[in-house]
Amino acid sequence: MTELFPHGLPFMKMHGAGNDFVVIDSRGRGAVVTAALARAVGDRNRGVGFDQLAEIRDAEGADFTLDFWNSDGSRAGACGNATRCVSDYMMRQLGRDAVTLVTLRGGLRAVRRADGLVSVNMGQPQRDWAEVPLARTVDTDHLPLPGDPVAVGMGNPHCVFFVPDAGAVDVAGEGRRYEVDPLFPQKTNVEFASVIGPNRLRMRVWERGAGITLACGSGACATAVAAVTRGLTGRQVALELDGGVLEIDWREDGVWMAGPVAHVFDGVLSPAFLAGLL
Numbered sequence: 082m083t084e085l086f087p088h089g090l091p092f093m094k095m096h097g098a099g100n101d102f103v104v105i106d107s108r109g110r111g112a113v114v115t116a117a118l119a120r121a122v123g124d125r126n127r128g129v130g131f132d133q134l135a136e137i138r139d140a141e142g143a144d145f146t147l148d149f150w151n152s153d154g155s156r157a158g159a160c161g162n163a164t165r166c167v168s169d170y171m172m173r174q175l176g177r178d179a180v181t182l183v184t185l186r187g188g189l190r191a192v193r194r195a196d197g198l199v200s201v202n203m204g205q206p207q208r209d210w211a212e213v214p215l216a217r218t219v220d221t222d223h224l225p226l227p228g229d230p231v232a233v234g235m236g237n238p239h240c241v242f243f244v245p246d247a248g249a250v251d252v253a254g255e256g257r258r259y260e261v262d263p264l265f266p267q268k269t270n271v272e273f274a275s276v277i278g279p280n281r282l283r284m285r286v287w288e289r290g291a292g293i294t295l296a297c298g299s300g301a302c303a304t305a306v307a308a309v310t311r312g313l314t315g316r317q318v319a320l321e322l323d324g325g326v327l328e329i330d331w332r333e334d335g336v337w338m339a340g341p342v343a344h345v346f347d348g349v350l351s352p353a354f355l356a357g358l359l
């Protein structure tokens with residue numbers, strides 16, 4: 082397939098509150114991303130480096146389809162920050178303040194708010210053990226794990242720990258450990274959060290398939306849902322992550338998430354780099 086890209090494969094580098102993305106626009110030609118390509122591009126030495134790769138594809142009945150890949154080559158059912166970044170790009174391109182998209186989870190909607198921030202409706206949280214998914218029937222509000230975490234699905238699994246000081250947690254050690262806990266048959270993202278004010282949380286994250294990242298949109302949604310469930314906050318919550326602040330609003334129609342986006346640079350994957358990967 083490399084003959085399709087004699088001048089290389091263009092990509093965009095985008096950041097959503099510090100969550101780091103490579104975006105490939107495959108509209109009009111069909112999907113090109115494979116697990117091998119995602120792993121190679123995601124390698125910060127050999128390739129470009131990213132937390133997730135997002136591929137934009139054509140959609141029927143929506144403005145676009147979005148597929149997500151982690152840097153280890155695994156697929157992700159949801160990526161809130163990449164959804165906001167790509168929605169910002171698509172809104173600019175289409176000259177609109179709202180877009181619809183299709184992900185593995187289903188249809189989503191994003192809007193540009195009056196303050197300019199892009200907000201996406203990430204849908205309703207999944208609170209049943211089988212939906213998260215978990216390996217067996219357990220109380221998702223109190224998992225039978227040390228630290229009494231909460232399990233929340235947002236189209237992908239999350240394990241949320243409330244701790245006295247998120248800044249003091251060994252995120253690499255604890256995150257790596259719980260990512261592969263047998264209670265999560267598809268592994269899990271792991272969040273550590275502390276209440277730092279009324280409706281304000283500090284959160285750090287270990288992402289499934291990517292490790293420590295500066296932010297995680299679906300993780301922020303899951304953490305806000307867990308905080309409401311535990312009676313720690315109201316339904317409108319600001320989360321301070323290492324890369325910026327995300328605003329969560331759990332409404333009747335779903336969990337909305339807003340925050341900063343940046344189109345950092347454009348690049349091209351050379352034909353030599355692509356050889357053997359497509």
Ligand SMILES: N[C@@H](CCC[C@H](N)C(=O)O)C(=O)O
Nearest residue numbers: 157160161162237297298299
């Ligand atoms: N950065 C993301 C979540 C990415 C997917 C995750 N690592 C998974 O495998 O579920 C976000 O902003 O939501």
